[in-house]
Amino acid sequence: MTTEVRSLREFKMPDVGEGLTEAEILSWYVKPGDTVTDGQVVCEVETAKAAVELPIPFTGVVEQLFFAEGATVDVGTVIISVAVAGEAPAPAAPAAAPAPAAAAAAEAAEPERREVLVGYGPRTGGSQRRARRTTAAAPAPVAVPAAAPAPAPAPAPVAAPAVAVTGDRPLAKPPVRKLAKDLGIDLRAVTPTGPDGVITREDLHAHAAAVAVPAPAPVVEQAAEPAAAPVAVPGAGDVRVPIKGVRKATAQAMVASAFTAPHVTEFVQVDVTRTMKFVRRLKESGELGRDVRVSPLLLVAKALLTAIKRNPEINAQWDEAAQEIVIKGQVNLGIAAATPRGLIVPNIKDAGAKTLSGLAVSLGELIDTARQGKTAPGDMQGGTVTITNVGVFGVDSGTPILNPGEAAILAFGAVRELPWVHKGKVVPRQVTTLALSFDHRLVDGELGSKVLADIAGILEHPKRLITWG
Structure with a gap:
C-alpha cells in the first residue's frame, strides 16, 4: 500500500489591522491531528485594536501549532502548519515534510500568499518590527504531540523571524527622543518624514494615533463577563497586571491626546x-x-x-x-x-x-x-x-x-x-x-x-x- 505524498502548508500571522506588527493568541480552536477546511476559524487573536478570529486558507490536517495560548507573535510569523493534499500524518513518512532548501525554492518560484483580513491589502517590501524584549525570541513549537511519535526528529520548523534591527540608531533630536520615551514609542517603529530621515514630533503623534484605540472612559454598558485579569486580594501582596493589547494602546492614546x-x-x-x-x-x-x-x-x-x-x-x-x-x-x-x-x-x-x-x-x-x-x-x-x-x-x-x-x-x-x-x-x-x-x-x-x-x-x-x- 502506497502512501500519498503530503505537503506542508504554513499559515503565518496575518496583518489583522492597518500597520499592526504583532498579536496575542487568545485561544486555539484546533489541535494537531484535527482536519480543517478552507475558511475554518482556527484561533482567536488580540491586537492593539480588537479581538479577531483567524480563518485558515487551505484544507488539510493540522500538523503543528507553533505557539501556546497567551503568546505574542509578530505579523508574518508561522503559527500553524497543515498537511494538505494527502492522508493524515503517518509515522512512516518522515520524508513528507519538505526540506528547508526545497521550501525556500518553492517560495522563490511562487509569490507568497499573504493573508490580510482587515485593511487595504498586503504591505509590499520588507517590514520593520520592534525588537522583542526578552521572551519568545525564537518560537519553539508548543503543539500537543501526535499519538504516534515521529521516528526521527525533523528540523524544528522555525517561524519567520522579525527583521533584524541594524546597529543604525534612528535619527531624532533629543526632545523628540524624550517625547517618544514618555509616549512609550519605539523610534524604530516610526516612519520618519523629516529631512534625511529624521523623526519629528509630528511623526510620533501620527504613529501614536495610527496604532491607538482611543478609549476615554468606560461607558455604554458593562460587558457580560469581567475582564480576565489578576485579582488583588487585600493583605496578599502586590499584584502585577501585564499591559498589552487594547489596554496598552489605550494608555498610549491617552498620553498622546493629553500632551497634544x-x-x-x-x-x-x-x-x-x-x-x-x-x-x-x-x-x-x-x-x-x-x-x-x-x-x-x-x-x-x-x-x-x-x-x-x-x-x-x-x-x-x-x-x-x-x-x-x-x-x-x-x-x-x-x-x-x-x-x-x-x-x-x-x-x-x-x-x-x-x-x-x-x-x-x-x-x-x-x-x-x-x-x-x-x-x-x-x-x-x-x-x-x-x-x-x-x-x-x-x-x-x-x-x-x-x-x-x-x-x-x-x-x-x-x-x-x-x-x-x-x-x-x-x-x-x-x-x-x-x-x-x-x-x-x-x-x-x-x-x-x-x-x-x-x-x-x-x-x-x-x-x-x-x-x-
Missing part, C-alpha cells in the same frame, strides 16, 4: 424629565420598531448630532502637517464601550444622516458587538466625535480626554431626582450633568458653549427638536 491637544471642559446641569418620559413612551409604543432598543443614551446621541448639524465646525480635525483645520463632511459617532479586554470606541459611520430609528438600530448593534468582543478594527477607525456614558456607573460627571484626532467628546452623567425650580416652584425633577471636552486649537469657548447649550436645550424639550422616521 489643549483640553477645555465645560459642564451644564440639565432637567431631563421630559427626555426620560419620552424614552418611556417610545419603549411602550414601539414607534421605532418592535425589537429596537431605546435608552436615554439614544436621545443624548441624537441631541449631539442635531447640535453638530447646527454647528458643523465642531466636527473637525487638526492637520498638523498642513497647519489646517479639517471640518469633516460626515459625523462618525464613537460610543466608548467597556469590554473584558479593555475600553474601546467603535463608531457609527455617517451617524448624522440617520433617523432616530436608524440610529437606535445602529447603536444596539454596536453595543451587542462590543459586548461579545467581536468589534472589527475597521469599526474603531475614522471616528470624529465621541460620547462616554459614565452615568451607567452612577458617576455624575468627569473631564473626558479626547480621542486622538477628534475635536470633542461628550460625557453623559447619571440621571438623578433632585430638587429643581420648575415653573416657579421647587419640585423633584430628573437631572443630569453633561460635560463637553474640546480641543481649544479647533474649538473656541463660544463654539463649545453653543454646542453644549444646544444639546442641553434639546434634552429639555426632546419632542420639539427631535424628529425620526
Whole structure:
C-alpha cells in the first residue's frame, strides 16, 4: 500500500489591522491531528485594536501549532502548519515534510500568499518590527504531540523571524527622543518624514494615533463577563497586571491626546424629565420598531448630532502637517464601550444622516458587538466625535480626554431626582450633568458653549427638536 505524498502548508500571522506588527493568541480552536477546511476559524487573536478570529486558507490536517495560548507573535510569523493534499500524518513518512532548501525554492518560484483580513491589502517590501524584549525570541513549537511519535526528529520548523534591527540608531533630536520615551514609542517603529530621515514630533503623534484605540472612559454598558485579569486580594501582596493589547494602546492614546491637544471642559446641569418620559413612551409604543432598543443614551446621541448639524465646525480635525483645520463632511459617532479586554470606541459611520430609528438600530448593534468582543478594527477607525456614558456607573460627571484626532467628546452623567425650580416652584425633577471636552486649537469657548447649550436645550424639550422616521 502506497502512501500519498503530503505537503506542508504554513499559515503565518496575518496583518489583522492597518500597520499592526504583532498579536496575542487568545485561544486555539484546533489541535494537531484535527482536519480543517478552507475558511475554518482556527484561533482567536488580540491586537492593539480588537479581538479577531483567524480563518485558515487551505484544507488539510493540522500538523503543528507553533505557539501556546497567551503568546505574542509578530505579523508574518508561522503559527500553524497543515498537511494538505494527502492522508493524515503517518509515522512512516518522515520524508513528507519538505526540506528547508526545497521550501525556500518553492517560495522563490511562487509569490507568497499573504493573508490580510482587515485593511487595504498586503504591505509590499520588507517590514520593520520592534525588537522583542526578552521572551519568545525564537518560537519553539508548543503543539500537543501526535499519538504516534515521529521516528526521527525533523528540523524544528522555525517561524519567520522579525527583521533584524541594524546597529543604525534612528535619527531624532533629543526632545523628540524624550517625547517618544514618555509616549512609550519605539523610534524604530516610526516612519520618519523629516529631512534625511529624521523623526519629528509630528511623526510620533501620527504613529501614536495610527496604532491607538482611543478609549476615554468606560461607558455604554458593562460587558457580560469581567475582564480576565489578576485579582488583588487585600493583605496578599502586590499584584502585577501585564499591559498589552487594547489596554496598552489605550494608555498610549491617552498620553498622546493629553500632551497634544489643549483640553477645555465645560459642564451644564440639565432637567431631563421630559427626555426620560419620552424614552418611556417610545419603549411602550414601539414607534421605532418592535425589537429596537431605546435608552436615554439614544436621545443624548441624537441631541449631539442635531447640535453638530447646527454647528458643523465642531466636527473637525487638526492637520498638523498642513497647519489646517479639517471640518469633516460626515459625523462618525464613537460610543466608548467597556469590554473584558479593555475600553474601546467603535463608531457609527455617517451617524448624522440617520433617523432616530436608524440610529437606535445602529447603536444596539454596536453595543451587542462590543459586548461579545467581536468589534472589527475597521469599526474603531475614522471616528470624529465621541460620547462616554459614565452615568451607567452612577458617576455624575468627569473631564473626558479626547480621542486622538477628534475635536470633542461628550460625557453623559447619571440621571438623578433632585430638587429643581420648575415653573416657579421647587419640585423633584430628573437631572443630569453633561460635560463637553474640546480641543481649544479647533474649538473656541463660544463654539463649545453653543454646542453644549444646544444639546442641553434639546434634552429639555426632546419632542420639539427631535424628529425620526
